[in-house]
Amino acid sequence: xxxxxxxxxxxxxxxxxxxxxxxxxxxxxxxxxxxxxxxxxxxxxxxxxxxxxxxxxxxxxxxxxxxxxxxxxxxxxxxxxxxxxxxxxxxxxxxxxxxxxxxxxxxxxxxxxxxxxxxxxxxxxxxxxxxxxxxxxxxxxxxxxxxxxxxxxxxxxxxxxxxxxxxxxxxxxxxxxxxxxxxxxxxxxxxxxxxxxxxxxxxxxxxxxxxxxxxxxxxxxxxxxxxxxxxxxxxxxxxxxxxxxxxxxxxxxxxxxxxxxxxxxxxxxxxxxxxx
Numbered sequence: 463x464x465x466x467x468x469x470x471x472x473x474x475x476x477x478x479x480x481x482x483x484x485x486x487x488x489x490x491x492x493x494x495x496x497x498x499x500x501x502x503x504x505x506x507x508x509x510x511x512x513x514x515x516x517x518x519x520x521x522x523x524x525x526x527x528x529x530x531x532x533x534x535x536x537x538x539x540x541x542x543x544x545x546x547x548x549x550x551x552x553x554x555x556x557x558x559x560x561x562x563x564x565x566x567x568x569x570x571x572x573x574x575x576x577x578x579x580x581x582x583x584x585x586x587x588x589x590x591x592x593x594x595x596x597x598x599x600x601x602x603x604x605x606x607x608x609x610x611x612x613x614x615x616x617x618x619x620x621x622x623x624x625x626x627x628x629x630x631x632x633x634x635x636x637x638x639x640x641x642x643x644x645x646x647x648x649x650x651x652x653x654x655x656x657x658x659x660x661x662x663x664x665x666x667x668x669x670x671x672x673x674x675x676x677x678x679x680x681x682x683x684x685x686x687x688x689x690x691x692x693x694x695x696x697x698x699x700x701x702x703x704x705x706x707x708x709x710x711x712x713x714x715x716x717x718x719x720x721x722x723x724x725x726x727x728x729x730x731x732x733x734x735x736x737x738x
Contacts, residue, residue, distance in 0.1 A: 470503040478511045479539045486518035487525060505530065514538040516548040516568070519555040528561045536570035536600065546572040548600070553578040556586040565595045565603070573605035573633070574598055577617055587616045594623045601629035606641060615639035619646065627651020627675065634658070640665040648673040654695075668693060 470487070477484030487503055503525040510516055511533045519525060536548045548568050551558050560575070568574050574595065577588050595603050603624055606617055616639060624631040624646065630653035634641050641657075644667065648654035654673040657666060671693045 471506075472508065473504060473506045475508045476511070477508065477513060480513040480515075481538055481540060482513075483515045483518045484508075484510050484513055504528075509533070510535060512539050514543070515545055517550075519549075519551045519558055524557040525555070526559050526561070527563060528559070529563065531564045531566065532568060532574075533564075533566040535568050536574075544569065544571050546570060547574075547576045547605075549575045551575070551577045551588060555588075557588075559589040560591070560593055561589070562592045563594075565593065565598060567597045568600060569598070570600040572600070573602040574600045575603070576605045576607060577615070578607045589618045589620070590622060591618065591620045592622065595625065595627075595631070596623075597626040599628045602633045603627065603630075604632045606632075606634045606636060616641075618642045618644070620644045622646045623649070624651070624654070625649040627653065629653065630656050632656070634666065636664040636666070638664055640667075642667040643669070643671065645670040647671070648675050651675045 472485055475484075485505060485508075487505070502523050505517065505525065505527045507529045509531045511531070513535045514537065516532050516535045517527065532548065537544050548565075548570050565574055575590070590604060604619060606615075615636075618641075619632060620642065621644070627648065627650060629651075631646075631648050631651065632643060632655045634643075634655075634657040641664075643655060648671065652675060654671070654675050655668065657668070669692050673693070673695050
């Protein structure tokens with residue numbers, strides 16, 4: 463399905479065993495309709511299953527993707543070709559919102575959802591809120607790509623559940639713009655967040671997240687400002703004989719080798735505990 467008009471509704475459909483995009487939305491229109499006041503395309507309550515690709519968004523203005531089920535996509539149902547992304551939000555798409563969707567058992571070479579960072583205007587917005595990622599085998603679930611564009615991309619990843627992470631849940635490579643990763647929950651996997659290759663023109667906030675995964679979040683960046691607070695990185699013990707977690711979380715007692723005694727974890731930043 464190819465959408466090229468304005469005010470397009472795609473609701474309550476079942477897309478299955480397709481060798482391309484079930485919906486590839488390239489919507490024309492001006493940039494005056496920002497911040498979700500009135501959507502120009504609705505992709506709602508659809509089931510997308512066993513397709514090579516999931517959804518393509520380019521040149522789109524104010525697109526709402528809500529209440530859909532994306533299951534077992536990313537591999538060509540005929541010849542088995544595995545694709546790089548299931549959902550690609552291209553550089554020209556703006557005010558794109560993924561709300562309350564289920565992403566189940568999807569498999570790709572790179573990511574389930576990729577947000578390209580660039581844009582043709584300023585202050586381009588994208589949101590992923592209240593979605594559930596379960597049992598996906600793609601190496602990255604949400605990828606925010608690096609670019610050298612002069613446009614600002616503002617992306618909020620908020621209130622999502624990542625359960626069953628094959629590689630890492632969120633990967634950020636940003637040269638300009640801002641990303642807020644807030645109030646997400648990460649379960650069952652090696653890595654929750656990796657932020658890298660940021661420039662001083664980028665801003666990032668990591669706040670209110672709860673993680674129960676086996677690896678440390680990699681927040682190495684030069685973002686300005688880099689804000690990290692109120693996170694709980696609840697990792698397992700450092701080794702079979704260890705008496706303390708590798709990274710304590712807020713409210714936990716741990717043995718501080720510098721102090722030579724048990725103490726109370728008052729910081730939420732795992733970087734401060736890397737050498738304990």
